[in-house]
Amino acid sequence: MSDQINQDTINKALWNACDTFRGTISADTYKDFILTMLFLKYISDVWRDHYDNYQAEYGDEPELIEEMMKSERFVLPKQASFYTLWERRHEPGNGERIDQALHAIEEANGTKLKDAGKSVFQDITFNTDKLGDSKQKNDILRHLLEDFAKPELSLKPSRVGTLDVIGNAYEYLIKNFAASGGQKAGEFYTPPEVSDLIAELLDPQPGESICDPACGSGSLLMKCGRKVVANHGSKQYALYGQEAIGSTWSLAKMNMFLHGEDNHKIEWGDTIRNPKLLDKNGDLMLFDIVTANPPFSLDKWGHDSAESDKFSRFRRGIPPKTKGDYAFILHMIETLKPGTGRMGVVVPHGVLFRGSSEGKIRQQLIEENLLDAVIGLPEKLFYGTGIPAAILIFNKAKTEDTVLFIDASREFKSGKNQNQLSEDNISKIVETYRANTSVDKYAYVASLDEIKENDYNLNIPRYVDTFEEEEEIDLMAVRAEREQLKAQMVELETEMAKYLEELGYGA
Template sequence: MNDKVKQDDINKALWDACDTFRGTISADTYKDFILTMLFLKYISDVWQDHYDTYQKEHGDSPELIEALMKSERFVLPRDASFYALYDRRYEAKNGERIDKALQAIEEENGTKLKEAGTSVFQDISFNTHKLGEEKQKNEILRALLEHFDKPELNLKLSRVGTLDVIGNAYEYLIKRFAAGGGQKAGEFYTPPEVSDLMAELLDPQPGDTICDPACGSASLLIKCGARVRTKHGSKNYALFGQEAIGSTWALAKMNMFLHGEDNHRIEWGDTLRNPKLLDKKGGLMLFSLVTANPPFSLSDWWAQDELGNNEVDKFDRFHRGMPPKTKGDFAFISHMLETLDPVKGRMGVVVPHGVLFRGSSEGKIRQQVIDENLLDAVIGLPEKLFYGTGIPAAILIFKKNKIDKNVLFIDASREYKSNKNQNELSPENIAKIVATYREGDSVEKYAYIASLKEIQDNDYNLNIPRYVDTFEEEEEIDLVAVREERLALTAQLNALEVEMAGYLKELGYE
């Protein structure tokens, strides 16, 4: 392995490759091309790496090498590799060749790049008029292939040493697209430190089934899986997710592969209107751990039949009350609660602060959830953590079979690392939140254990300042000292005025 290989060098080379498209199409469009090409380059380099190894070991037996390559985790048709495309980059029809290569890769790898027959690359076409007329398109794609052929983007495992280097590069690109593309590009992205925090708080265990019903690019699921592996040295877990946006669902599937997560099921579809993670009887699947950062206050989230009746509650998810049509926050919460394992189920969800105190139907649902003793903690986060919105958010932790009826409130809104216009949670910020949650005790001006009666006395309002007093008393002002200081300053000013008048008189000014 080349010890000089650095994550930052790979990341920079990838970001430079985006120059191919800048000025031609927007970031929320070309991100699909860049991320897909990264995927193709990675699998091509891994395939070549393994082929070279087998060649050294069994060079006199091409049949054996061919058989060994077919037993690899991934099968790459020779004509569909990045290098086959690169070698023909000066020929016409680059876009058509790349599309055919992606299609061939899908066909050779069964379900790895499909879910219920849905193709990962179905919404991604390099042979698109968005890149201009044929000649311009061909030149752009030739430049893209040349960018990815740079030495910095040699992604062979024998060189980069660990699969996480590739996965981290993928996450880096997603973050940069979210930061640069505003709300549209950031819809599918949860900041990595928030994913880290959620995974730490929920503490996934070996044997857990883990679900994110609004999984985006699946970073939160991947962090949960990584925690089981690093903390327990186990791969005994399963990841499940659903994502409504087709291109983002494709990113999730590719992201899973790049992180080596084969035991997963990611469905494409609207979780609220058409949940697809169902058991053999057609009911909602149940999970040990459910977590999500769903869209904030999603409007028009429900489906209606021709008579205007609501169709989304056929799974009895909203028996506590129907969330308002204009705000889908409690729709996601209600769905997630109904998918929790009744014995060991636990859940974490990111929500806007309005969920904590809004009234009407949301207030009734909130009251019911609290009276059922499902809410375990409310954690306030700093503002400007999430791309596309500056509003602060909160994390709600729910548990089945709680041992008491208390709720822990944590106000972490004032502790963060500022990075230009975007705030971040530092490792120390995360460690403090997790330690406070684990200990479950009140901490002056930071955390408070509230009883059910206190919450009831507050009309089930969960607004954090009602429970965590962060008021800082102002230092008492000594009025006598202030008056003496003022008199001294006045005397100095008068002396200066006399001195200035003398200078003016000497100069002939009256």
């Protein structure tokens, strides 16, 4: 369709909309305003598109159409529509009206935008003094409404297609805010192609439960769910997640709502200090698939209370005080189902070889034969950090006494600031993992004895030899070429002297 919109157009329009706030409040604050307005605009466009379709089919029958709209997956009260707010943008009270609209949407949609009493929009208020006095605040929000009313931000389903508008826009904004905000290396979000890769590797099946204990905007979780739909034509799966940052939890809930992922449970809270995904007995819930891209080497992860952890997650050892990588790994291992549980986690390379308590934990996990594969990724894949990462695959149903090492660090599609994994790069990793065989200079199947001989060090170059021998230099050929060049130089000098003599510059 010629009217089809692409993500770049949406991203550019959103970045321009940020100009409304620049110089007034910090990027970290206005990010939430922009994304919440994007959510409101998107559901308003979906609602309006469906209304127009019914009108085209049934004619001008408002009562009939209103009745038909009651069967929609979500409810949008008329006074809560973006367009109602836009029409009244010149009146005082824009902030209050936007807050009321968000509250009305929550109330009209039951539990879809709430969890355990916490509402998605409770941490977001447009009627805030951070935007200045009443007049300045009203002007800023009028400009914001006008920005989102522009044609390039018409988000009708017919224009958007299958785009993950909120998730992709969130990642785009995070990337740009991180570039200018100097965020810590761990505070970034999983690029879509890395989510694709993990979902392919874990191969979720119909009827399985999928959990991300550090779920961010929920994109990795939803990718896993979509694999079940794509590969099996089934929506029989359940998504579970937990997110520590309130505004990001809100975004995950919005994202699930927009994608029709009604069979989900996303909790707000610190997974390590206060895991919320518990069964009726108060024990940790168990899942078929657990996956995450947790914060890298998180400082202050909860070391002080780890020894007395009531779930015994740290019985293999307590991770270092200033590096929480193994805290997330151990939590995830503990939530795997015994027969079917498999897990994919993104980690910094230090997890593969650091010693002390981490070395002891790593040794135990290897000796228990839980580790299935170590996959090295290219550098500059992740927003906010240039360091290369690795994916660890664990499997509770594993039978072979081996670990597959894949060095995919040199195969990527390079971009200006970020590298990307191409479809071919992803396919090669997945096919190699499924074949579970050694590939020269790319993959190696190591026995547990070999890993033990390496003192349980999982550093990939110890197993995958990517060294390329330099071609041997033929000194005799080089000498012959040099003699030939010398002879050519003599000929050229002689010819040059002849030309100079003809021109009257002879000796």
